[in-house]
Amino acid sequence: MKNGETPGLPAYPAERSRFNFGASPQDIVITGPLPPLPAILDEWTALQTPPSRVLIVCDEHTQPLARSITNPEESPFCVLEPGETRKDWSAVEQILRSAHNAGLDRDSLFIACGGGVVSDLAGFAASVYMRGVQLCVISTSLLGMVDAAVGGKTGCDLFGIKNLAGSFYPARLVYLPVDSLATLPPAEWKSGMAELIKTAILIHDDEDLFRLLQTGPDLSGQALRTALAQAVAYKGRIVEEDPRETKGRRILLNLGHSFGHALESSSGLGQISHGQAVAWGIARACELGESLGITPPQRARRILSLLKTYGYETAAPHPRMGNPARFMEALSRDKKNRRGKAVFIIPAATGAETLTDPPGEKTLQKICGILSYND
Amino acid sequence: MKNGETPGLPAYPAERSRFNFGASPQDIVITGPLPPLPAILDEWTALQTPPSRVLIVCDEHTQPLARSITNPEESPFCVLEPGETRKDWSAVEQILRSAHNAGLDRDSLFIACGGGVVSDLAGFAASVYMRGVQLCVISTSLLGMVDAAVGGKTGCDLFGIKNLAGSFYPARLVYLPVDSLATLPPAEWKSGMAELIKTAILIHDDEDLFRLLQTGPDLSGQALRTALAQAVAYKGRIVEEDPRETKGRRILLNLGHSFGHALESSSGLGQISHGQAVAWGIARACELGESLGITPPQRARRILSLLKTYGYETAAPHPRMGNPARFMEALSRDKKNRRGKAVFIIPAATGAETLTDPPGEKTLQKICGILSYND
Numbered sequence: 001m002k003n004g005e006t007p008g009l010p011a012y013p014a015e016r017s018r019f020n021f022g023a024s025p026q027d028i029v030i031t032g033p034l035p036p037l038p039a040i041l042d043e044w045t046a047l048q049t050p051p052s053r054v055l056i057v058c059d060e061h062t063q064p065l066a067r068s069i070t071n072p073e074e075s076p077f078c079v080l081e082p083g084e085t086r087k088d089w090s091a092v093e094q095i096l097r098s099a100h101n102a103g104l105d106r107d108s109l110f111i112a113c114g115g116g117v118v119s120d121l122a123g124f125a126a127s128v129y130m131r132g133v134q135l136c137v138i139s140t141s142l143l144g145m146v147d148a149a150v151g152g153k154t155g156c157d158l159f160g161i162k163n164l165a166g167s168f169y170p171a172r173l174v175y176l177p178v179d180s181l182a183t184l185p186p187a188e189w190k191s192g193m194a195e196l197i198k199t200a201i202l203i204h205d206d207e208d209l210f211r212l213l214q215t216g217p218d219l220s221g222q223a224l225r226t227a228l229a230q231a232v233a234y235k236g237r238i239v240e241e242d243p244r245e246t247k248g249r250r251i252l253l254n255l256g257h258s259f260g261h262a263l264e265s266s267s268g269l270g271q272i273s274h275g276q277a278v279a280w281g282i283a284r285a286c287e288l289g290e291s292l293g294i295t296p297p298q299r300a301r302r303i304l305s306l307l308k309t310y311g312y313e314t315a316a317p318h319p320r321m322g323n324p325a326r327f328m329e330a331l332s333r334d335k336k337n338r339r340g341k342a343v344f345i346i347p348a349a350t351g352a353e354t355l356t357d358p359p360g361e362k363t364l365q366k367i368c369g370i371l372s373y374n375d
Numbered sequence: 376m377k378n379g380e381t382p383g384l385p386a387y388p389a390e391r392s393r394f395n396f397g398a399s400p401q402d403i404v405i406t407g408p409l410p411p412l413p414a415i416l417d418e419w420t421a422l423q424t425p426p427s428r429v430l431i432v433c434d435e436h437t438q439p440l441a442r443s444i445t446n447p448e449e450s451p452f453c454v455l456e457p458g459e460t461r462k463d464w465s466a467v468e469q470i471l472r473s474a475h476n477a478g479l480d481r482d483s484l485f486i487a488c489g490g491g492v493v494s495d496l497a498g499f500a501a502s503v504y505m506r507g508v509q510l511c512v513i514s515t516s517l518l519g520m521v522d523a524a525v526g527g528k529t530g531c532d533l534f535g536i537k538n539l540a541g542s543f544y545p546a547r548l549v550y551l552p553v554d555s556l557a558t559l560p561p562a563e564w565k566s567g568m569a570e571l572i573k574t575a576i577l578i579h580d581d582e583d584l585f586r587l588l589q590t591g592p593d594l595s596g597q598a599l600r601t602a603l604a605q606a607v608a609y610k611g612r613i614v615e616e617d618p619r620e621t622k623g624r625r626i627l628l629n630l631g632h633s634f635g636h637a638l639e640s641s642s643g644l645g646q647i648s649h650g651q652a653v654a655w656g657i658a659r660a661c662e663l664g665e666s667l668g669i670t671p672p673q674r675a676r677r678i679l680s681l682l683k684t685y686g687y688e689t690a691a692p693h694p695r696m697g698n699p700a701r702f703m704e705a706l707s708r709d710k711k712n713r714r715g716k717a718v719f720i721i722p723a724a725t726g727a728e729t730l731t732d733p734p735g736e737k738t739l740q741k742i743c744g745i746l747s748y749n750d
Contacts, residue, residue: 022398023397023398052713052714089464089468093464093533096533096534096539096540097534100533100534100536100539103708105712105713105714106711106712106713107713107714124503127542128499128503128540128541128542129539129540130539130541131528131529131530131538131541131542131543131619132542132543132619153506154506155506158468158471158475159471159472159475161475163506164471164475164504164505165471165503165504166503166505166506167502167503167506167507167542168506168507244506244507333478337480337481338427338480338481338482339427339480339482
């Protein structure tokens, strides 16, 4: 649905979609600029009971954007330190303390304004504060828009493990204000693009999104909005089919993530961006898939070529892998493991599939450049 | 349903009930002794997919009971420090660390073995570990059996506020092994009895449970099991009607709790048992209800008399209230408050009702013995 412009009112042309994740509906609004808080609350009130109070959760980078919609005199702010290395329980506790100090009750609303780290932390805090308050997410990074904002996974890192603690808690309303991407640092842009490429691979190479991405890295304007809309539609549908990752569908979104998480972990959390790790992980999944006869060679080449177009490291071992033993240990303990076995998603002739019979340690070491193929 | 005895097998005559809390079923088994772990896992597997691994969560007091069903060589144990004062995030983190160190994945099962503090903490940890693992609760205290074990509220204290962080996460299977109450310290017994009395008031004075409790404090054997079964049936039904406390039904279970929580908070967490605080809170609710013409005087007398039979402090101010200003502050910030207003549950002509128009500060100060009625 596209909103028309109304004379005398600011124009917020928006694309809106609604998903149902189990019993939890989620409305996602792709917009240009972000509406001011009163307009957001009007939108909210059309969906849910009006909140008693609002807490704005942002980080030092997104605070200016948050201040463009309201100010701390109107609504209490919780300003987090930015970055993946701050994504721990102490940040969750900081949000809970801000809510408590501001006297928020269980009819309150947390509005997360930031990238995936902010929305994961604020979402987790919202899911546990007084056993759950309302949640709205304003996603300000490409990675957040394509991945974290859609579908309701929340979490914080613990004991050096990404998202070891967390919940399934979909925000009722999610804004993707594309204009905020104009000021996104290149490294952040690159991090998000890997998730967009992942989605394109899952949808399939013949489809619009993959072709759109093949036109090159300078995605902007309507092309960017189209890409976002397609990625959101795909992820939303997958999560609708399998909200809690128990039915073998949502796990597909994990393409590149088993290898990627292990790389993030062995290199030290925050050393390599999530997207760079996922891109490298996708390259590994292609190599594994090709070696097993699952990924057609020409498809693997097409995917690697796209990754290289966007400047991702695709060779193994990754130059910042760190200790190979630590990498293998992290790979064997990935959170997605089921019953002690690592789960690998592999590009297939169409889309991708789950490897039912995980490869042996030596094969994985070869795929990841830890052992030579001659060993 | 009563299980018959099978010759050659140990007898675990059990009363079983099943509730549906939203999409979450919960089976509750009232039994004498606790079955050994293999029998528990058989029971589990009849309800759910078998777990990949099991973590036993107990405290130093319930460790012997936990060791009577299995041992740390068979299943990893997490042994918490006992008591309400240890019910904080660091205890939740201790459980998460034990699970992580033991290599538990998301198909694992946490078995909580202890009173309400242990089951609240283990339940909270289970709800967030890898975004949620399976949960079985063995409730070993009267308070736990009557209150915490049924209905799926979990939580930990934060910033001195009881259960400020938590979740709704019903255990799929709950055991109430009545034999474990035989060794319950008198203070623990007294703490649980207040919740049983609260339930009897909510069901109503003419009914079996209230009459049973009027026979005096030496409840044991079949009378105790009958009382437990009635309390469980009542709470289960209320939670079925209103699993997330949004429909004005579950809030009734809060009778005595607004005053009680404030007393627990102002006296210092852990200084007064939850049950003693709730009993005193029920007396306050009667006094408030009588002053407003909601609680019939003869009903208030009957309730106060029952509370005194069990040795509870019913007079205001409570001798261990501490700073009256802190008490009033805690009362005004109770977690159950909705839109800035405290919620009071008041015994009515039948059962209890929510006070729609909260009383003023001075009235509350008089009810709580902070101001004299002549002021």
